[in-house]
Amino acid sequence: MGKCYLAWAKDPEIRQKGGSGGFVTATLLAALKEGLVERVLIVRRIDEFEGVPLLTDDPEEVKSCSSAHLAAPLNLSSYIPPGERVAVTVKPCDARAIIERSKRRQIDLEDIYMVGLNCGGTFMPVRTMEAVSDLFGLDPGDVLGFEVSKGKFLVEARSGTYTLPMVELERMGYGRRDPCRYCNINIPVMADLACGDAGVPPGMRATFVEILTDKGDELFEAGIKTSMIEFEEAGEEEIETRVRTDRRMSEDADMWWDELSSMIDEVDHLSYYINELGRCIHCGSCKIVCPVCACKDDAKCLDMGREGYRISLYNLIRLFHLMDSCIGCGQCEDVCPADIPLTMIHQRFERRMEKELGYRPGFEMSKPPLQEPEPGGKV
Amino acid sequence: MEFIQSVCPGCCINCGLYIVRSGEEIKVDYRKRSPVNEGKLCKFGVDLSRYYAKERPEPTVDGKEVDLETAIGEAAERLKMASSAETGFLCMGNSTNEEILAFKRLAESFGIENIDCTLSKHIISTPEDLKPTLSVGVPFKSIEEADRIILISINPSLQYPLLLRRVIRAEKKGAEVVMLNPAESESLELEGAVVISEITQKTDPMLIKMILEAGKDARSICFMKPHANLTGAMLLGFYGVDISEKVKLGEIRSLFLLDPVPGDMDDLLSDLDLLIVQAGMKTRVSEVADITIPSPRFFEREGTVVNIEGRVLPVGGTSRAGVESLLKIMGGEMDFEDVRRGVWEVLGVDGANEDLIAITQGRR
Numbered sequence: 001m002g003k004c005y006l007a008w009a010k011d012p013e014i015r016q017k018g019g020s021g022g023f024v025t026a027t028l029l030a031a032l033k034e035g036l037v038e039r040v041l042i043v044r045r046i047d048e049f050e051g052v053p054l055l056t057d058d059p060e061e062v063k064s065c066s067s068a069h070l071a072a073p074l075n076l077s078s079y080i081p082p083g084e085r086v087a088v089t090v091k092p093c094d095a096r097a098i099i100e101r102s103k104r105r106q107i108d109l110e111d112i113y114m115v116g117l118n119c120g121g122t123f124m125p126v127r128t129m130e131a132v133s134d135l136f137g138l139d140p141g142d143v144l145g146f147e148v149s150k151g152k153f154l155v156e157a158r159s160g161t162y163t164l165p166m167v168e169l170e171r172m173g174y175g176r177r178d179p180c181r182y183c184n185i186n187i188p189v190m191a192d193l194a195c196g197d198a199g200v201p202p203g204m205r206a207t208f209v210e211i212l213t214d215k216g217d218e219l220f221e222a223g224i225k226t227s228m229i230e231f232e233e234a235g236e237e238e239i240e241t242r243v244r245t246d247r248r249m250s251e252d253a254d255m256w257w258d259e260l261s262s263m264i265d266e267v268d269h270l271s272y273y274i275n276e277l278g279r280c281i282h283c284g285s286c287k288i289v290c291p292v293c294a295c296k297d298d299a300k301c302l303d304m305g306r307e308g309y310r311i312s313l314y315n316l317i318r319l320f321h322l323m324d325s326c327i328g329c330g331q332c333e334d335v336c337p338a339d340i341p342l343t344m345i346h347q348r349f350e351r352r353m354e355k356e357l358g359y360r361p362g363f364e365m366s367k368p369p370l371q372e373p374e375p376g377g378k379v
Numbered sequence: 380m381e382f383i384q385s386v387c388p389g390c391c392i393n394c395g396l397y398i399v400r401s402g403e404e405i406k407v408d409y410r411k412r413s414p415v416n417e418g419k420l421c422k423f424g425v426d427l428s429r430y431y432a433k434e435r436p437e438p439t440v441d442g443k444e445v446d447l448e449t450a451i452g453e454a455a456e457r458l459k460m461a462s463s464a465e466t467g468f469l470c471m472g473n474s475t476n477e478e479i480l481a482f483k484r485l486a487e488s489f490g491i492e493n494i495d496c497t498l499s500k501h502i503i504s505t506p507e508d509l510k511p512t513l514s515v516g517v518p519f520k521s522i523e524e525a526d527r528i529i530l531i532s533i534n535p536s537l538q539y540p541l542l543l544r545r546v547i548r549a550e551k552k553g554a555e556v557v558m559l560n561p562a563e564s565e566s567l568e569l570e571g572a573v574v575i576s577e578i579t580q581k582t583d584p585m586l587i588k589m590i591l592e593a594g595k596d597a598r599s600i601c602f603m604k605p606h607a608n609l610t611g612a613m614l615l616g617f618y619g620v621d622i623s624e625k626v627k628l629g630e631i632r633s634l635f636l637l638d639p640v641p642g643d644m645d646d647l648l649s650d651l652d653l654l655i656v657q658a659g660m661k662t663r664v665s666e667v668a669d670i671t672i673p674s675p676r677f678f679e680r681e682g683t684v685v686n687i688e689g690r691v692l693p694v695g696g697t698s699r700a701g702v703e704s705l706l707k708i709m710g711g712e713m714d715f716e717d718v719r720r721g722v723w724e725v726l727g728v729d730g731a732n733e734d735l736i737a738i739t740q741g742r743r
Contacts, residue, residue: 281543
């Protein structure tokens, strides 16, 4: 475990407005001010149910974007401009994608400062709007904010605060995206910093920060040097609380994996894959949004489409290419117009490979074991 | 990176998406917040940046490039000289509601009654009480909740992929889904079903009649349409005569086309006395026009469309140029705001709202 602190923005306005004491906003501002990065990549809030990537060097824009956006299930790795030094706020899946993209020479990891955000999962916007409408009778336009805290789904609306246990919400078919439910990586340990609520004493507006790399040190130092942040060392009790929270969330994720995955085990596997993948309309969206796919327009899989097989070679090639590389971010499943549970399918293969080969994509820079040899013959 | 919230011009579903502009470069991104498609796109939507990369027409008169005002002025002069009885206005449903209404007002100002959105022959042969069934379809949620879905002469996976997932969701909930080819069916039993078919210029009118008659006991009927805003065009009353037929018969000698797509009467266009085209992209049709008036690309336009569910959706842009060109030909008595108010009035809405099913068929 890296060095752990409780930290917050020194500016009272940023501390008040930013999520968890505004540490992340203050750190991004400090990175810009100190010239560590040219721009920062963050999520611009359009409303409670919509956010878009924003690449900016404008401190005012950075301030206006503070706090996480649960209903903007983006993978920011795809929006990083090559050849530019940027700081980017990352969920674990963003961070893993950045590492995999760096292996594939899409971006240079040296240029990127990853400000990790602990993540309990993101939500599909339309389904979440339906949840607040169906369960609480609210007009989504009247929702001021929503969050997940201590196992509860909390909605703040003009008419008051509404709450429901997450378990209940998700048993009713609402809640987090499926890939988020079974993702057991809550703390972005592969980022430079890992920031979150877990471990922060109740009532304190602060972020629990773990410094994971030298670049994480640089970011933290920039915050101190510019007087943008204040901090204190995290105590044993706080660290233990964070570890416990992480363990509980991972166990919850594993339970979801067993449950959702077992639905496939209960049927004939081949029939399942034929039925699901047979609906593919070959729009190519799953490849376009896949953060670890680097083949672009000349990809082999794109030569294969409607050959008349019930599972196309396009899908089979993608299965093979991703079986040691899928990071489970869920982007493919989000955009599939045929509602194919692609992430579940890819993860079924990847998790098995992970066990067999002892390789987990997106954690460090070692090469995927099944990747093709380089032109020089080096594997 | 500028993210513009827009809608796909590929068909009547009008999927929500982002046009991402970085300098001159245009890309498409997935807008998961859209209640229409939740971020999912078909192949056309995915490749939309190529569609928008097509060359835009220059203002021309008789094949020569001119400035826009000259093209507009010349269009006004030549329309004045043309016989209104032999002049037609054809909108192909690829325009905003505001452009279509301005186009209609322009036709009226010249006393032209020959107006068409390519579907007039179907609309005018349909009894008045069933006409609304031809325009707006049904909310996709009601397709998902159907017990029985009958697809007549339509294959969603090929023609309307974003409809397919709604049908599959219904099927997973236990709905019976039947694909029917009327040519192979002795009779249509549509009672209680959600009926989905397609209406295009080439659809056999007998099929439409059959579905409407047999579908009186159906829970709802939804006619999908191949162009972005044919629903809006129908609701705005942009129909009257089958212009394609009249051109073939030589009864139309002057024609004004709004945002045309290549069609089966293209070969006849060069024989007309006057062909005016207003379009956002260069096509074979704009190349043979006597007068060409360029308009912005679809996503750049300020205005709305009505999708097949009955949502009034903003297109996302800020350019009023397309509407303003039409109003200038008319003489400049109306402005964009007048047209916008007119659209709200005809549609019976207060404005665009993607989250609201604003227009319904009035069926069960």
